[in-house]
Amino acid sequence: MRFAEGEAFSEALSRALMHGTSIGGARPKALLVDREPVADGGLAERHMIAKFSLSTDPYPVVKAEAVAMNLARRVGLNVSSSELVIRAGRDVLLVDRFDRPGTLGSGPGIIGQRRIMVSALTILGLSEEQSRYATYPQLADEIRRRFTDSKQALRELFSRIVLNILVSNTDDHARNHAAFWDGQDLTLTPAYDISPQLRPGQVVAQAMAITRDRARASKIAVALRAGEEVFNLKPDDAREIVDRQVHTIREEWDDAAEECQLTQADKQLVWERLILNPGVFHPEDPDFDTYGS
Ligand SMILES: Nc1ncnc2c1ncn2[C@@H]1O[C@H](COP(=O)(O)OP(=O)(O)OP(=O)(O)O)[C@@H](O)[C@H]1O
Ligand SMILES: [Mg+2]
Secondary structure, eight states: OOHHHOHHHHHHHHHHHHHOOOOEEEEEEOEEEEEEOOOTTTTEEEEEEEOOTHHHHHHHHHHHHHHHHHHHHTTTTOOOOOOEEETTTEEEEEOOOOSSSSOOOOOOOOOOOOOOOEEEHHTTOGGGGGGGGHHHHHHHHHHHBBTTHHHHHHHHHHHHHHHHHTHHHHHTTTTOOOEEEOOOEEOOOOBOOOOOOOSSOOEEEEEEBBBBBBBBSOOOOHHHHEEEEEEEHHHHHHHHHHHHHHHHHHHHHHHHHHTOOHHHHHHHBBTTBBTTOGGGGGGOOTTSBBBBO
């Protein structure tokens, strides 16, 4: 693994670990660049976001994110590549930045390259304060209007909602979805920040409403209702997307957990609590599920 061999990069990571270089957000993060000489005398760059665990984490937060990203990839979603490493006793999730694809520069000058991305919040024309009003149906309508290959993008977004529900990623607010902008059209970026959240109490809800009547309960039943109504999927098709994801998660859980270095204790904290919590398969319940905002 290049990460372990890159001395300079290890130093940068240690510095970030010590001083908590932050790019904003509640949790410690750092932007890192790994530069490696390549054959023609240039440098290959790898731009990453590093997310660190805290000793006060109530559950293995960073490993849970690592394994959720890993499972999302395994069920066939388009996901930022990521890797879990352990440094100085802390879990570190390294996520490759899709807005800074690996660049090859010749000689001393490195030609930077940056893809323009806009968050779903911006696409919906909402301000930070209005974030809680953003909904998946609104985003789906923008996809129909302004995205390349909207049919595929709608299917991908539906599949991301299903995965978010299956792994308890309830933090799926409008800044955790984004699209590339090429000056003309929008294209979904790879998924990022798939971060399982604790499920306190009985009411667990997604950050963005899923259906047109603004149901946001973290339940597969809600997603399936949106499949036809919002994402133009046939009911059988939506059902199959769900069944395939559940099957793959069950089949590949052990491999994913091993790849992300979860211990037996970590696995017990996460499996069927955050990942495939039985509650997500319960029917909708008007007495408990939150409607409106
Ligand atoms: N792989 C990526 N490539 C490029 N930009 C990214 C990537 N992952 C995240 N980002 C950008 O960085 C921001 C912060 O990352 P991320 O959402 O993972 O952090 P976070 O602290 O967990 O966020 P939150 O505030 O939602 O809890 C994102 O909103 C997005 O704009
Ligand atoms: Mg985020």
